[in-house]
Amino acid sequence: xxxxxxxxxxxxxxxxxxxxxxxxxxxxxxxxxxxxxxxxxxxxxxxxxxxxxxxxxxxxxxxxxxxxxxxxxxxxxxxxxxxxxxxxxxxxxxxxxxxxxxxxxxxxxxxxxxxxxxxxxxxxxxxxxxxxxxxxxxxxxxxxxxxxxxxxxxxxxxxxxxxxxxxxxxxxxxxxxxxxxxxxxxxxxxxxxxxxxxxxxxxxxxxxxxxxxxxxxxxxxxxxxxxxxxxxxxxxxxxxxxxxxxxxxxx
Amino acid sequence: xxxxxxxxxxxxxxxxxxxxxxxxxxxxxxxxxxxxxxxxxxxxxxxxxxxxxxxxxxxxxxxxxxxxxxxxxxxxxxxxxxxxxxxxxxxxxxxxxxxxxxxxxxxxxxxxxxxxxxxxxxxxxxxxxxxxxxxxxxxxxxxxxxxxxxxxxxxxxxxxxxxxxxxxxxxxxxxxxxxxxxxxxxxxxxxxxxxxxxxxxxxxxxxxxxxxxxxxxxxxxxxxxxxxxxxxxxxxxxxxxxxxxx
Numbered sequence: 001x002x003x004x005x006x007x008x009x010x011x012x013x014x015x016x017x018x019x020x021x022x023x024x025x026x027x028x029x030x031x032x033x034x035x036x037x038x039x040x041x042x043x044x045x046x047x048x049x050x051x052x053x054x055x056x057x058x059x060x061x062x063x064x065x066x067x068x069x070x071x072x073x074x075x076x077x078x079x080x081x082x083x084x085x086x087x088x089x090x091x092x093x094x095x096x097x098x099x100x101x102x103x104x105x106x107x108x109x110x111x112x113x114x115x116x117x118x119x120x121x122x123x124x125x126x127x128x129x130x131x132x133x134x135x136x137x138x139x140x141x142x143x144x145x146x147x148x149x150x151x152x153x154x155x156x157x158x159x160x161x162x163x164x165x166x167x168x169x170x171x172x173x174x175x176x177x178x179x180x181x182x183x184x185x186x187x188x189x190x191x192x193x194x195x196x197x198x199x200x201x202x203x204x205x206x207x208x209x210x211x212x213x214x215x216x217x218x219x220x221x222x223x224x225x226x227x228x229x230x231x232x233x234x235x236x237x238x239x240x241x242x243x244x245x246x247x248x249x250x251x
Numbered sequence: 252x253x254x255x256x257x258x259x260x261x262x263x264x265x266x267x268x269x270x271x272x273x274x275x276x277x278x279x280x281x282x283x284x285x286x287x288x289x290x291x292x293x294x295x296x297x298x299x300x301x302x303x304x305x306x307x308x309x310x311x312x313x314x315x316x317x318x319x320x321x322x323x324x325x326x327x328x329x330x331x332x333x334x335x336x337x338x339x340x341x342x343x344x345x346x347x348x349x350x351x352x353x354x355x356x357x358x359x360x361x362x363x364x365x366x367x368x369x370x371x372x373x374x375x376x377x378x379x380x381x382x383x384x385x386x387x388x389x390x391x392x393x394x395x396x397x398x399x400x401x402x403x404x405x406x407x408x409x410x411x412x413x414x415x416x417x418x419x420x421x422x423x424x425x426x427x428x429x430x431x432x433x434x435x436x437x438x439x440x441x442x443x444x445x446x447x448x449x450x451x452x453x454x455x456x457x458x459x460x461x462x463x464x465x466x467x468x469x470x471x472x473x474x475x476x477x478x479x480x481x482x483x484x485x486x487x488x489x490x491x492x493x494x495x496x497x
């Protein structure tokens with residue numbers, strides 16, 4: 001029953017929306033009823049699905065790149081205190097700079113012919129920080145007494161990193177990737193908005209284009225798809241995190 | 252008797268002031284020494300000095316055991332959660348270059364010695380507190396150390412498990428006779444497990460008493476009720492009370 005509760009609430013809200021639109025004669029360009037959104041979703045489904053795929057693939061590629069860069073840098077900071085001092089403030093600068101503010105610059109650098117490169121770079125920028133800070137925290141999270149034992153048994157720096165600090169970091173890495181994946185999707189959409197051209201055929205473009213043409217039902221249909229995609233991605237990463245922790249802890 | 256580790260006029264400063272000393276203490280081969288004292292007297296610091304995990308601010312530490320011949324058991328089991336009991340126990344061997352199959356075989360033997368045959372594949376999260384502590388003990392024993400240091404090893408366990416583990420440690424000690432130094436708050440446990448009890452005064456700790464405990468090892472049944480045992484417990488408790496008052 002409690003698992004059905006959100007579905008029931010959604011159904012009730014949709015019903016109120018539908019009835020209100022019809023009863024109050026709301027103009028469809030202002031607020032189309034859910035039935036009209038459903039029709040738009042059906043009519044434009046292939047195009048919307050293609051756009052959703054475009055956005056999702058940008059986010060996934062960005063997540064993979066951000067993961068590689070963030071973990072490599074975190075490893076460097078773990079191995080060298082000097083690198084740690086140098087890198088961490090810069091990483092914070094990346095975190096606090098709004099992606100929307102850097103987007104125009106990145107679009108120029110990527111070149112007008114390759115806006116997809118800019119999209120990926122911007123999404124990487126957003127997804128980077130949670131993975132990086134998770135990895136840095138994780139690499140420091142090893143039990144100090146366990147580290148003393150490693151010292152006692154003559155483990156070298158690399159042995160400590162590979163056999164103690166990296167495995168200790170696993171729960172932090174899983175959490176960082178979960179947060180990073182959500183942000184990569186948001187970053188991809190924000191970047192698409194900034195690119196704002198027909199060359200980038202993501203969901204954000206569908207929303208912009210439909211808005212320009214006052215096709216409000218199509219706008220909402222694109223938003224629905226974006227929401228579904230976000231929820232699905234989140235659920236997937238929750239499952240990955242759970243499975244990962246189970247493997248790590250053995251139960 | 253040859254010494255295994257010794258502190259000579261050792262003092263340790265921490266940021267908040269003197270933590271230990273001056274203390275001189277020599278540990279002979281094969282003896283079991285209990286360090287008792289109030290919280291904050293520097294017992295654990297003394298243990299880390301003997302392990303070579305920390306250096307004194309003043310004074311000297313002499314250690315006979317080479318690499319891999321000292322083992323430490325901490326208050327918590329301190330196991331790697333991502334490794335099986337077997338892999339945890341094999342770790343010290345693998346870190347010192349023993350090939351994995353050989354290390355795992357010896358790990359299984361060590362687990363059997365602490366009564367954990369059959370639990371080799373279990374992860375720490377699947378073990379009870381007492382079992383996890385036994386894995387920790389097996390990991391300490393797997394290298395056949397000359398010096399075994401235990402830092403309040405059973406403090407987190409219930410009384411029955413504590414007593415069982417105390418007897419197990421003595422049985423294991425009888426097999427290879429390493430020097431054992433252990434830190435405890437518990438005077439009865441100290442007198443039961445040790446052939447020598449060293450009392451530290453409140454911090455910065457100095458030696459407030461050094462008692463030898465008569466009687467066979469491992470301890471016979473009803474050792475705790477014998478008059479000699481009660482008398483030593485009384486002596487140590489008195490020295491401890493004076494050390495706290497000093």
